[in-house]
Amino acid sequence: MAGTPDAGPTVEPQLAAVGxxxxxxxxxxxxxxxxxxxxxxxxxxxxxxxxxxxxxEQQYPGNSTSGYGQVQAPTQVGAKRPSAFAGVPVSDxxxxxxxVLALFASLFMTWSSGSxxxxxxxxxxxxVDVLLITLLSILSVGVSYxxxxxxxxxxxGYRRIQDIRLLANLPYVLLVLVYFALSMLSEFGFDGVRYxxxxxxxxLAGALLAAQPRRGEIAPGDVDAARHRRWLFVMxxxxxxxxxTTMVQVITFALSAADYASAASDSFWAYMVAQSLAALLSVAxxxxxxxxVFLGSDAWRFTGVALGVGAAFLSVLVLLGVDSVGxxxxxxxxxxxxxLWMAFGAAVSAPSVARTTHRTAVAPGDRLTALxxxxxxxxxxxxxxxxxxxxxxxQTVVEDLDGVATWSVGLVLALLLAAxxxxxxxxxxxxxxxxxVMGSVYAGAVFVLSLILxxxxxxxxxDQASSMEYVLLPTGSVRQLIMVLAWVMPFAALAVLWLEKxxxxxxKSLPASGNTVNGFAFEGAPAQAQQPGIPTPQAFYAGQQHxxxxxxxxxxxxxxxxxxxxxxxxxxxxxxxxxAPVEEPAVQPTHAQEQAxxxxxxxAQEQAxxxxxAAEPAPAQDEEDTVRPTPAADPDAALLAEAADPATPLTRLxxxxxxxxxxxxxxxxxxxxxxxxxxLSQLGDPAVNEALGRR
Numbered sequence: 001m002a003g004t005p006d007a008g009p010t011v012e013p014q015l016a017a018v019g020x021x022x023x024x025x026x027x028x029x030x031x032x033x034x035x036x037x038x039x040x041x042x043x044x045x046x047x048x049x050x051x052x053x054x055x056x057e058q059q060y061p062g063n064s065t066s067g068y069g070q071v072q073a074p075t076q077v078g079a080k081r082p083s084a085f086a087g088v089p090v091s092d093x094x095x096x097x098x099x100v101l102a103l104f105a106s107l108f109m110t111w112s113s114g115s116x117x118x119x120x121x122x123x124x125x126x127x128v129d130v131l132l133i134t135l136l137s138i139l140s141v142g143v144s145y146x147x148x149x150x151x152x153x154x155x156x157g158y159r160r161i162q163d164i165r166l167l168a169n170l171p172y173v174l175l176v177l178v179y180f181a182l183s184m185l186s187e188f189g190f191d192g193v194r195y196x197x198x199x200x201x202x203x204l205a206g207a208l209l210a211a212q213p214r215r216g217e218i219a220p221g222d223v224d225a226a227r228h229r230r231w232l233f234v235m236x237x238x239x240x241x242x243x244x245t246t247m248v249q250v251i252t253f254a255l256s257a258a259d260y261a262s263a264a265s266d267s268f269w270a271y272m273v274a275q276s277l278a279a280l281l282s283v284a285x286x287x288x289x290x291x292x293v294f295l296g297s298d299a300w301r302f303t304g305v306a307l308g309v310g311a312a313f314l315s316v317l318v319l320l321g322v323d324s325v326g327x328x329x330x331x332x333x334x335x336x337x338x339x340l341w342m343a344f345g346a347a348v349s350a351p352s353v354a355r356t357t358h359r360t361a362v363a364p365g366d367r368l369t370a371l372x373x374x375x376x377x378x379x380x381x382x383x384x385x386x387x388x389x390x391x392x393x394x395q396t397v398v399e400d401l402d403g404v405a406t407w408s409v410g411l412v413l414a415l416l417l418a419a420x421x422x423x424x425x426x427x428x429x430x431x432x433x434x435x436x437v438m439g440s441v442y443a444g445a446v447f448v449l450s451l452i453l454x455x456x457x458x459x460x461x462x463d464q465a466s467s468m469e470y471v472l473l474p475t476g477s478v479r480q481l482i483m484v485l486a487w488v489m490p491f492a493a494l495a496v497l498w499l500e501k502x503x504x505x506x507x508k509s510l511p512a513s514g515n516t517v518n519g520f521a522f523e524g525a526p527a528q529a530q531q532p533g534i535p536t537p538q539a540f541y542a543g544q545q546h547x548x549x550x551x552x553x554x555x556x557x558x559x560x561x562x563x564x565x566x567x568x569x570x571x572x573x574x575x576x577x578x579x580a581p582v583e584e585p586a587v588q589p590t591h592a593q594e595q596a597x598x599x600x601x602x603x604a605q606e607q608a609x610x611x612x613x614a615a616e617p618a619p620a621q622d623e624e625d626t627v628r629p630t631p632a633a634d635p636d637a638a639l640l641a642e643a644a645d646p647a648t649p650l651t652r653l654x655x656x657x658x659x660x661x662x663x664x665x666x667x668x669x670x671x672x673x674x675x676x677x678x679x680l681s682q683l684g685d686p687a688v689n690e691a692l693g694r695r
Contacts, residue, residue, distance in 0.1 A: 084149035092214040102206030109199035124199040140168035169211035187331040195330040205342035212350040228352040235347040249334040271472040278477035279334035298357040303373040308345010310488030324479040336477040364502040367435040379421040386414035443493040450486030667691035
């Protein structure tokens with residue numbers, strides 16, 4: 001990756017991208033302008049000659065240089081200027097659209113409200129400071145398109161455009177920080193308590209989306225590694241903001257215990273501790289994901305994006321009137337909140353963050369590794385839910401309140417969620433197909449169990465109780481945890497398994513689980529269902545019907561010769577047409593057969609070759625004139641007979657071919673499929689080759 005500085009001192013250094021072949025492909029300059037080079041000449045090619053336009057797709061996940069990764073000749077007089085929208089990746093359009101939508105929608109949401117019932121709050125669009133800064137962030141989305149159109153001239157490069165967009169959205173971030181500080185100070189008696197509402201959540205997420213570098217304006221390679229890493233610190237900054245605001249909530253919550261003097265009992269302290277732990281749990285989830293992403297895990301980055309998308313869905317439910325999710329910041333109380341989850345997901349989804357983790361991207365076939373972060377978070381949330389259920393059950397029993405059955409059933413279901421998460425790791429780790437199937441079944445089970453919990457607590461309706469003891473039950477955090485488990489974690493698991501196109505294609509290439517058969521074990525050999533390297537019959541006979549004898553039909557066997565060597569060779573002598581088995585004339589042993597050693601355990605490839613059944617039979621010997629010892633029973637006689645039986649299933653023939661003694665019989669079996677015959681021919685076994693030659 002070489003840098004080619006411009007001759008002028010005011011021009012930003014331009015980057016020469018290197019394609020997959022190692023050759024430079026372009027210089028990064030302003031679109032619509034001639035590429036920079038030494039002495040005003042094009043950087044590649046002969047001086048005075050135009051460079052042919054070309055597009056080089058870079059082989060980096062999460063990166064595309066379409067529109068920037070091509071060399072442009074100087075614009076001739078009268079030539080049409082390239083479109084500012086040409087070559088923009090679809091993901092950039094989606095990111096721009098989501099940023100504008102979130103910022104614009106936040107103008108119609110409540111920005112902050114007071115603690116009194118008369119204060120209905122103020123809309124973001126009615127506050128001049130919020131309105132002007134929101135409009136500035138919306139306008140910053142168009143900076144890239146103005147640059148592509150050549151409005152900024154040749155002295156502005158892609159790095160400068162990234163800085164301009166970031167600075168244009170910095171005021172919105174500072175505005176949110178100021179209002180958070182004012183809200184925290186209001187708890188100490190400054191002009192009444194003020195708490196922030198949903199406009200902050202949507203607006204901050206939209207501003208972060210607008211501030212990010214676009215996928216189409218990121219240089220290939222690692223030339224901008226330092227610029228990419230600064231978005232990792234933005235991600236950590238979101239976690240830090242969540243931690244500080246939550247700690248202030250916990251502290252002020254504890255200081256306000258004097259206001260509950262009449263209720264300062266064991267139930268109150270249990271409630272305060274449970275709510276504080278639930279609030280810290282929300283921060284802990286973000287901190288865990290941020291730490292893994294900072295260390296370079298792409299699987300955890302995808303999980304962080306899924307959390308942000310899920311939080312956006314829950315936030316929309318809040319706008320529709322669902323009160324089971326907390327989307328505001330109230331400094332005097334602590335609970336499980338997703339206020340900053342959308343902003344965190346927006347920061348993690350930045351293409352710059354993806355460039356820092358793409359080297360650890362999980363292979364399409366290793367879905368268990370990709371699913372593991374979702375399983376870890378689900379286990380943490382389910383375990384925390386079980387603890388809150390236990391606290392609520394204890395308080396209900398001690399205070400003799402209604403709802404013991406609700407808390408008891410909730411505790412059992414929460415424990416089932418945790419147990420299912422532990423069990424699915426073993427079930428999904430059996431093979432690649434199990435990871436897809438069992439992971440999907442697990443997602444469905446989590447959704448159903450969480451949905452039952454959600455209905456259970458909606459029917460109980462604790463909020464309608466007037467008793468102070470009911471107010472001190474941790475129902476708020478329980479409901480929010482249930483909503484996250486029901487509407488975020490199952491769909492995050494399904495997205496990990498099926499969203500990527502390469503993963504879906506890999507699943508289609510896996511063999512169906514119904515093709516697995518029970519293996520058998522020869523003496524000293526482990527049982528196995530499929531021998532590596534042996535072609536399966538499904539690969540050549542998929543979707544075709546074959547007329548082979550049914551298993552269990554009688555097969556005409558030849559008279560058993562006196563010697564054990566001849567008994568081992570009998571299955572290989574039988575030659576059948578590829579139709580139903582017919583009775584063949586008896587084959588007499590040849591001279592070579594009679595000279596074979598009398599050893600029942602000798603391998604098939606060491607026995608003497610056997611003449612074809614159609615060859616001239618040797619003169620039969622008088623059994624009365626010859627006295628021979630009775631051979632010992634061959635332990636593999638049944639298996640050898642099965643290998644020669646045309647009615648043996650194809651998958652069984654594949655298994656029998658793994659044993660050296662059965663290969664000769666399999667090679668002579670008329671039902672053996674072509675792929676297995678080709679595999680047998682590559683073994684170099686003379687006896688097997690002779691059996692193949694007699695077919």
